Amino acid sequence: EAGVAQSPRYKIIEKRQSVAFWCNPISGHATLYWYQQILGQGPKLLIQFQNNGVVDDSQLPKDRFSAERLKGVDSTLKIQPAKLEDSAVYLCASSLGGQRGYTFGSGTRLTVV
Amino acid sequence: DQQVKQNSPSLSVQEGRISILNCDYTNSMFDYFLWYKKYPAEGPTFLISISSIKDKNEDGRFTVFLNKSAKHLSLHIVPSQPGDSAVYFCAASATSGNTGKLIFGQGTTLQVKP
Numbered sequence A: 001e002a003g004v005a006q007s008p009r010y011k012i013i014e015k016r017q018s019v020a021f022w023c024n025p026i027s028g029h030a031t032l033y034w035y036q037q038i039l040g041q042g043p044k045l046l047i048q049f050q051n052n053g054v055v056d057d058s059q060l061p062k063d064r065f066s067a068e069r070l071k072g073v074d075s076t077l078k079i080q081p082a083k084l085e086d087s088a089v090y091l092c093a094s095s096l097g098g099q100r101g102y103t104f105g106s107g108t109r110l111t112v113v
Numbered sequence B: 001d002q003q004v005k006q007n008s009p010s011l012s013v014q015e016g017r018i019s020i021l022n023c024d025y026t027n028s029m030f031d032y033f034l035w036y037k038k039y040p041a042e043g044p045t046f047l048i049s050i051s052s053i054k055d056k057n058e059d060g061r062f063t064v065f066l067n068k069s070a071k072h073l074s075l076h077i078v079p080s081q082p083g084d085s086a087v088y089f090c091a092a093s094a095t096s097g098n099t100g101k102l103i104f105g106q107g108t109t110l111q112v113k114p
Helices: none
Strands: A005-007 A010-013 A019-024 A031-037 A044-050 A053-056 A065-068 A075-079 A088-095 A108-112 B010-014 B019-025 B032-038 B045-051 B056-059 B062-067 B072-077 B086-093 B108-113
Touching: A005 A088, A010 A019, A019 A088, A019 A108, A031 A075, A044 A065, A044 A075, A075 A088, B010 B019, B019 B032, B019 B086, B019 B108, B032 B062, B045 B056, B045 B062, B045 B072, B072 B086
Parallel strands: A010 A108, B010 B108
Antiparallel strands: A005 A019, A019 A075, A031 A044, A031 A088, A044 A053, A065 A075, A088 A108, B019 B072, B032 B045, B032 B086, B056 B062, B062 B072, B086 B108
């Protein structure tokens, strides 16, 4: 079974620029999550999709972050404009349902300078 | 508000000895707990979990203990091996109205010395 694919692996941008991350979940997984992991902290949920609908985006900074999941498969997370404090690893995870079957991708490490 | 806390940022143990990683939580609605292991440049991988109806769950060298009255859980690794060196995250979930959302602790870096 192929894992959760994320790209790019690394990205360095200047503050106020925009950036986008891509995630391809495990085939058949209806639930997709985007987590933000700041250095020294645990992952924090940004947004959760069930198929192509948003289940929870309560911690997504909507003034600068946006996410979509077209056709209930791939997902993109965008930051515009980026701030220094957005430097983190952005993790995508998918599951068939619930927390038991979470599979994380390797993440995208974003550095904002 | 840190609902899940891992108060020890790091732990170093000798190969063959026991590693004990601790986790505390504050939300009494949490009823399912998980441990994830993370190697550098990789995503977290699921290790072991426990439901609140149990106080112990064992899987090979890994055992998780849950003390609901103290809102505390621990992960025991016996015997510890150098390949266990990684960051360990405790996570919690409230299955009532379950959306699958996990709340993670800050992580504990375990180093197992040969």
